[in-house]
Amino acid sequence: MAEHSVVFSFFLIFSGAAILASIALYTRQPLLVAYVVLGAALGPWGIGAVSDTNLLADIAHVGIIFLLFLLGLDMQPAHLLHMLRKATLVAIASSVAFMGIGYGAGIVFGFSQIESLVMGAALMFSSTIIGIKLLPTTVLHHRHTGELVVGLLLLQDVVAILVLLLLNSGGESSSTDISAGMNFARSMLALPLLALFAWGFVRWVLLPLLQRFDRFHEYIFLAAIGWCLGLAEGAVYVGLSAEMGAFIAGVALATSPISQYIATSLKPLRDFFLILFFFSVGASFNLTLIDDILLPALALTAAVLALKPVIFRYLLQGISESADTGWEIGFRLGQISEFSLLIAYLAFASGLIGTEASHVIQATAILSFLLSTYVVIFRYPSPIAVSDKLRRD
Template sequence: MHDPILTALFLVFVGAALGATGALFARQSMLVGYILLGILFGPSVLGWVSSPDLIKEAAGIGLIFLLFLLGLNLHPQKLVQLFREVTLTTLLSSLIFAAFGFGVAAAFGFGTGESAVIGAATMFSSTIIGLKLLPATALHHQHIGGVVIGVLLLQDLLAIATLIGLQGLGTGEAGMGDLAALVLGPPAVIACAFLAERFLLRHVWHRFGQVQEYVFLTAVAWCLAVAELGSVVGLSHEIGAFIGGVAVANSPISRFIAESLRPLRDFFLVLYFFALGAGLELGMVEDVALPAAVLAGGTLLLKPWVFRLLLSRVREKGELATEVGVRLGQMSEFALFIAMVATTSGVIGARAASLIQVATVATFMVSSFVIGRSYPSPIAGTAALRRD
């Protein structure tokens, strides 16, 4: 019997292996290979994978595990210190990027409402690109990773507020209850996570921590449970998973958990980037090619410069500030969510949504290529820069 899901997985992973091989021979990021493969196999070209939405839903689990594993490497005291350092940088940079995106859209004839949504989509950087390409072995990069995580988490909160606002515009409701949940949700999830770790997980892991299969099973369950709790109170699954990771960061088996969940994370992230390429509608590319090129090119040039300037003002060294800026110099997967919600809510039309999609994918590809050629990463284009 023909199983479309099994066939899709066969195409994704056999193709991803071939695409990654070609990307590495060409000294490019493997992520570029996954996106190009998705475009090739997706509905717009060969049509071998005709329903990328199903893959994309499963692929979102990869981002959940990514944030959970990052939380495992951050102690609560360090996280508070990072938030103090990057809050002003995040807010100011978001305003600058939003103004840039609004200006580009308005210059190409989009209305005020659509320009505002395009500006909002330009504000954020990619959690996956920023963190997937960051090595964790060197102390220098652990500090860079902390700064990157702090900026991205604050951006995620802003993105959630933006999505709530767009949903409110579409339904005609103010959405104040959702905004209140956004304010009260994080403390509630944090309290629940730390209490459960203190009075439940700590004891069962102390007693059965030698059984590796049990630790793996309970770690996955814990990650997904706190992620779901975050979603229930109005946050994203990803922020919930991050809180779950931070809650168990002090556990003596946190390193084992991180190592055992890494292959699971990578499995779903391959699906994510494939689905990203497969979901791109090439038929709309020609219509938005010029504004998308300006928006993507301007974003790639502006974001590194702005982050360097702002981080230098909070006493980060120039070299570190530059590297953080380059690693955050793309648009975000949240831009795709914003485009989808705004389209569903009737706030923007298909052309504006296509502009956001094309510009986002373009920045993903160029940014991952630049990072892989310029800075250490697990999938760098040269052996000298390839670090895990």
């Protein structure tokens, strides 16, 4: 019966996702919004067709692990250093500004200081998925604007990793400030040791094996998955998060010639689990709380849409970028991130925030994904632009 339940749930999720994804593409919407909406409709707070969301959430967590692994594979150290010199000040200053906006809004709407801090953290990041998907390939590879967008997203991803590390060290076991500080210090000590182990293992064990058996594509696929999940479990064992371990595993492989082949091979697997993750986010969304969270969610969404472009525009002008470039980058990054959903998920699971705060972050993410996409496709070149003049692959 349990097996039938899982198979039937998968049927509903992926068949429903295919239908809603078709509608989303026709209406120029990001696909992950369709997955979240489907989860809300089919989950316990919707029609209840899929009830075992805990099992799905556990399975979907693998998608986040693969997402961080692939992010690490794409993070070439040389490219990252180049972007660090150019955009570090903008990334840090904007993160501080958005943190302050989210924290202030949380306090105004009566949330606790910890909940307000988590809201501020959720506002710091822009969506890598939407930012990249709405950027034409020609812009991405040949134009300065595309390089800055990608550079800022990479820097935000690094900050997001640190936030996830902090959340992981401040969970339920941290009943006092002292124990929380000790857990964070232990995690920070474990981090370089794990990175050093990953570098050595890749150099002297994994790469020689991959080079010896590179004709067997199935072996490369299995070795990459085993390395990713193995270091994820190793990270959990030493007090870090599985996501952090997967990210380190990816970075350790990033400079190898085979990294892009691994990234391409694992993307379909990542997408499979990410569909389940975003579905589980929607399925856990308590629709009965809409009356309580609607006002703060709308206020945060309005703040994100209005202030992110302005802040990015003036910060980029400070590093000698033109006003037009600043506005375009600001609008392209004018939403919060899929990392914001993960932050809400982890903070709620560890008891740092309550149900209402978690749902405010989730609702803000969904609304900002939706509305910022419309802004970009009506104003700037993108693969799904409404006008023929702006549509560029």
